[in-house]
Amino acid sequence: xxxxxxxxxxxxxxxxxxxKIGDRVLxxxxxxxxxxxxxxxxxxxxxxxxxxxxxxxxxxxYFVGPTPPxxxxxxxxxxxTTSYRMDPYSPTMIEQGLKGMIGKGKRSDEVKAALKEHKAxxxxxxxxxxxxxxxxxxxxxVIAYDDLGPEAIRKLxxxxxxxxxxxDCHGGDLYMEGxxxxxxK
Amino acid sequence: MRELDVSLITQALKRMAIEANTELGDDVLCAxxxxxxxxxxxxxxxxxxxxxxxxxxxxxxxxPLCQDTGVAVVFAExxxxxxxxxxxxxxxxxxxxxxxxxxxxLRKSIVRDPLNRVNTxxxxxxxxxxxxxxxxxxxxxxAPKGGGSENMSGIAMLKPADGVEGVKAFxxxxxxxxxxxxxxxxxxxxxxxxxxxIAALLAKKSLLRPVGEHNSDPYYAALEAELQEEVxxxxxxxxxxxxxxxxxxxxxxxxxxxxxxxxxxVNIQCHSARHKEVEL
Numbered sequence: 001x002x003x004x005x006x007x008x009x010x011x012x013x014x015x016x017x018x019x020k021i022g023d024r025v026l027x028x029x030x031x032x033x034x035x036x037x038x039x040x041x042x043x044x045x046x047x048x049x050x051x052x053x054x055x056x057x058x059x060x061x062y063f064v065g066p067t068p069p070x071x072x073x074x075x076x077x078x079x080x081t082t083s084y085r086m087d088p089y090s091p092t093m094i095e096q097g098l099k100g101m102i103g104k105g106k107r108s109d110e111v112k113a114a115l116k117e118h119k120a121x122x123x124x125x126x127x128x129x130x131x132x133x134x135x136x137x138x139x140x141x142v143i144a145y146d147d148l149g150p151e152a153i154r155k156l157x158x159x160x161x162x163x164x165x166x167x168d169c170h171g172g173d174l175y176m177e178g179x180x181x182x183x184x185k
Numbered sequence: 186m187r188e189l190d191v192s193l194i195t196q197a198l199k200r201m202a203i204e205a206n207t208e209l210g211d212d213v214l215c216a217x218x219x220x221x222x223x224x225x226x227x228x229x230x231x232x233x234x235x236x237x238x239x240x241x242x243x244x245x246x247x248x249p250l251c252q253d254t255g256v257a258v259v260f261a262e263x264x265x266x267x268x269x270x271x272x273x274x275x276x277x278x279x280x281x282x283x284x285x286x287x288x289x290x291l292r293k294s295i296v297r298d299p300l301n302r303v304n305t306x307x308x309x310x311x312x313x314x315x316x317x318x319x320x321x322x323x324x325x326x327x328a329p330k331g332g333g334s335e336n337m338s339g340i341a342m343l344k345p346a347d348g349v350e351g352v353k354a355f356x357x358x359x360x361x362x363x364x365x366x367x368x369x370x371x372x373x374x375x376x377x378x379x380x381x382x383i384a385a386l387l388a389k390k391s392l393l394r395p396v397g398e399h400n401s402d403p404y405y406a407a408l409e410a411e412l413q414e415e416v417x418x419x420x421x422x423x424x425x426x427x428x429x430x431x432x433x434x435x436x437x438x439x440x441x442x443x444x445x446x447x448x449x450x451v452n453i454q455c456h457s458a459r460h461k462e463v464e465l
Contacts, residue, residue: 001227022228022426037302067249067292076290077249082333082366104424105333105366126235126424127333127368128457130252131243149304150252150292162235164228164426175365178427182226183420 004162010058011099013119019165021172025123026160031060031102033154035081038145039089046092053144053153057097064102065150066140067130075140075156077130080104083122087111094118102163106175115169123163124174136161186268187321191277193465194325198281201327201461202257203289206249209240212395213433213458220370220423220430229428233370236423236456251457254291255329257282257311258389264320279309294332314386323465326393334371334455337363340385343447352377352449353412359451360416360432365425368455370433372396373416376450379440388452391436393460400437409435433458 001024007015009029019025032054034042045052063083067076083103090101091114099120104127115122125133136158144153166174214237221233243250259278269277286293286308295309296302318324339359343351356375363371376387399406412435422428433456442448 001231024228024231065252065292065294067252067254068290070248070290076292077243077252077254079252081253082336084366104368106364106425124365124424124426126232126239128251128455129235129239131246131248131250132235132239134248135242149306150294166426174427175425178226178228178422178425179364179420180427181420182422182427182429184418 009060011060012058016099016119016121016169019121019168020170021165021168021174021177023165025163025165027060027163028159028161029157031062031156031158031161033062033064033156035063035065035151036085037148037151038153039086039093041145043089043092046096054155056093058099060100060102061093061098062102062156075134075137078134078137079130080125080127083107090114094120102161107167112167112171112173115167116171119169121165121169122167124166125161125163133161186266188268188270189323189465190271191269191274192271194274194277194323195281195284197325197463197465198259198278198327199285199288201325201463202282202285202291202329205327205329205459205461206254206289206291207243207247209243209250210395210458212397213456214240216396216433220433224423224428224430226422226426226428228426229423229430232423232426233430249291250459251331252292253294253331253333254286255331255459256295257308258328258330259311259313260326260328260390260393261313261315262318262324263315264322265317266321267323275313278311278313282311283307283309324462325465326460326462328393328460331455331457334367334453337367338388338450338452340381340448340450342381343449345445345447347447349408351447353415355449356412356435356451357415357419359453360421361419363453364421367453368457369421369425370423370430370456372454372458373412373432373435374452374454375435375437376452377437377439377448378442379448380442380446381448383440384448384450385452387438387440388450391438392452392454392458394436396458397434405437405439409437
């Protein structure tokens with residue numbers, strides 16, 4: 001197994017272009033959290049032409065709704081949620097310059113087409129490894145939609161967040177390729 | 186008639202909510218080790234190692250294994266010679282969930298109504314299944330159930346002519362369509378027979394068994410083993426990234442049904458297969 005690729009946010013087109021499906025990466029820098037409810041609000045703002053709580057250009061969104069932090073802790077458990085629920089919204093976010101998404105599970109053909117067209121990448125993190133992943137989150141701050149509780153938008157600072165490239169900007173799909181490789185003939 | 190104060194139920198559920206969400210059962214941990222011994226995919230083994238490490242971090246730090254601490258599914262087997270005192274049984278269960286999810290810093294994942302979607306803020310109400318059994322004891326089981334795997338579940342009202350082949354095809358289709366979404370390796374809960382609602386309930390109940398423990402009926406045990414092998418031939422693998430460990434176990438429960446019917450339900454459980462039991 002090759003060594004993981006270290007990436008720092010925000011991403012340029014060149015950062016994204018060099019990534020291929022199956023690459024293991026360690027992401028550091030600022031990332032933003034959002035689930036379905038927050039995405040619905042973001043896309044509504046975009047449709048109305050209003051400003052977003054953060055500029056998505058070059059940024060990475062992590063699909064997560066963490067558990068509450070215990071006293072003295074930055075965050076609770078914080079593993080990925082299933083990504084297809086964000087499929088209706090992700091192409092719009094990618095058009096706004098979003099360069100990366102972290103989640104788990106399949107994406108739609110529309111999302112995969114947007115990754116290709118606008119040079120963006122979808123990473124899979126290990127679902128159910130919320131305690132492990134929380135250790136690489138160094139700060140967390142709610143920046144919008146506090147009323148959504150676990151679904152609020154948080155600005156996270158992460159160090160060496162482990163993920164794997166599932167859909168690259170070249171049309172690759174690790175879920176399809178991996179399955180093909182190991183399915184009994 | 187034995188009396189049981191419902192405050193004891195609240196206390197028990199509070200403790201179980203925290204323990205179930207922070208301590209992964211030995212049955213699941215053993216299943217990870219077995220899978221690691223045979224999984225040929227590097228990525229797949231890496232995922233399984235992460236899951237083992239995650240379980241030890243969660244246990245040491247008393248923090249949730251997964252951020253989705255679930256909807257609180259509670260099974261209560263009530264002895265018919267038991268009399269509850271000191272309050273409402275259902276409210277006592279909800280209060281235990283409320284206290285456990287607050288004190289355990291667990292996520293509140295329940296919305297008041299499915300279309301207007303405002304969070305109840307305390308993870309209540311629990312989903313409560315009560316059955317009356319002989320005796321004067323109360324057996325409580327709490328199974329926090331995550332949304333990601335629950336969403337990949339399905340039900341089919343097959344024709345009797347579809348038979349066992351129809352059941353197998355439906356189970357394999359559910360797992361295949363779910364692919365990476367429900368956080369494989371999964372446990373596949375199958376309910377066959379009964380009525381529309383009983384098939385679904387049996388599928389959920391089958392998930393309460395220790396992972397990989399077979400049905401006591403040899404016919405259904407053999408069917409479980411066969412389906413387990415077929416599911417793992419799909420190639421989905423840990424987190425869907427390819428491999429031979431798609432399922433840690435297929436559990437089937439069955440029930441008598443109408444001469445015209447063959448209901449089959451599949452309830453998918455992620456690898457964070459959490460449940461706790463207590464007898465009061």
